[in-house]
Amino acid sequence: MTRPPHTPPAAGAEENPPPVLEVTGLDVHYGPRRRRRQALHGVSLSVAPAETVGIIGETGSGKSTLARAVLGLVPASAGSILIDGENVTAHRDRQWRALRRRGVVQYVFQDPLRSLDPDLTIEDSLVEPLLVRGVARQEAVGRARTLLDRVRLSDGLLTRLPGELSGGQRQRVAVARALITEPRLVVLDEPVSALDSANRVQILEILKELGASGVALVFISHDLGSVAGVADRVAVLYRGELVESGTARDVVGSPRHAYTRLLVGSAPTLRGARTDRARRAELRELLDA
Numbered sequence: 001m002t003r004p005p006h007t008p009p010a011a012g013a014e015e016n017p018p019p020v021l022e023v024t025g026l027d028v029h030y031g032p033r034r035r036r037r038q039a040l041h042g043v044s045l046s047v048a049p050a051e052t053v054g055i056i057g058e059t060g061s062g063k064s065t066l067a068r069a070v071l072g073l074v075p076a077s078a079g080s081i082l083i084d085g086e087n088v089t090a091h092r093d094r095q096w097r098a099l100r101r102r103g104v105v106q107y108v109f110q111d112p113l114r115s116l117d118p119d120l121t122i123e124d125s126l127v128e129p130l131l132v133r134g135v136a137r138q139e140a141v142g143r144a145r146t147l148l149d150r151v152r153l154s155d156g157l158l159t160r161l162p163g164e165l166s167g168g169q170r171q172r173v174a175v176a177r178a179l180i181t182e183p184r185l186v187v188l189d190e191p192v193s194a195l196d197s198a199n200r201v202q203i204l205e206i207l208k209e210l211g212a213s214g215v216a217l218v219f220i221s222h223d224l225g226s227v228a229g230v231a232d233r234v235a236v237l238y239r240g241e242l243v244e245s246g247t248a249r250d251v252v253g254s255p256r257h258a259y260t261r262l263l264v265g266s267a268p269t270l271r272g273a274r275t276d277r278a279r280r281a282e283l284r285e286l287l288d289a
């Protein structure tokens, strides 16, 4: 069922606002029929307005597949995806383009060069999503300056090309570009993995501020330490299945699934939560059994 966006709650309905993202029983497969391989098994996830949900899991657990499915880049083979109340599960390319043009959902990838055109100045990259919506250039540039300030960059960078910026600066521009359309939802796939620790901390601080400002964030990372400081809730993907989810405090403080215990025990940035090598081997054995 497709709900119109921002539907007011019915009389007597719960006061909780409807989720910005609602994924239910999602399966995704890759490959042609005979070599078909399942990457996601019945994943269900809901993200409320202004909520930051972290998705963690090791390499190959299906994190990027979940991001791609939410962005319409891989099709669902079962289940449903609702964005801001709109059922996008069976959207065709044309409908996805329309949804993206409205700027409801945006993304930031690990490599900012994937979201920034190397031949466009930072100013042109930032204003382009607004110009295609009919916003006047002067107003769009004003908004670009405000957003650069929000990601702690000087507007002196507006005339530069992405190749003239450091990796950390580029990623902050990518975050600013994702925000320029005032999206309801931003999906960030490993946004800090390629950065050095100083830049990582800065981006994590910026993400934390964003979460507080009202946009819903899905923050994907293999590093529980990065996610735990930013996310309100954490969901753990293991071999394509969501095996555990809860508040960041609960997942880190009292992980229930053996895989989560392993992740918490091996997270280099979670002080005091480290598990010794023998215990980690034991947990691995349990998972392989």
Ligand SMILES: Nc1ncnc2c1ncn2[C@@H]1O[C@H](COP(=O)(O)OP(=O)(O)OP(=O)(O)O)[C@@H](O)[C@H]1O
Pocket (backbone or CB within 6 Å): 030, 031, 037, 038, 039, 057, 058, 059, 060, 061, 062, 063, 064, 065, 066, 222
């Ligand atoms: N385009 C594709 N074609 C076939 N199989 C794929 C494709 N993309 C991913 N897979 C497979 O789907 C599974 C999940 O991959 P995915 O990239 O979603 O994992 P991930 O958790 O994001 O891993 P990483 O952290 O390494 O990016 C893996 O087994 C992977 O090999």
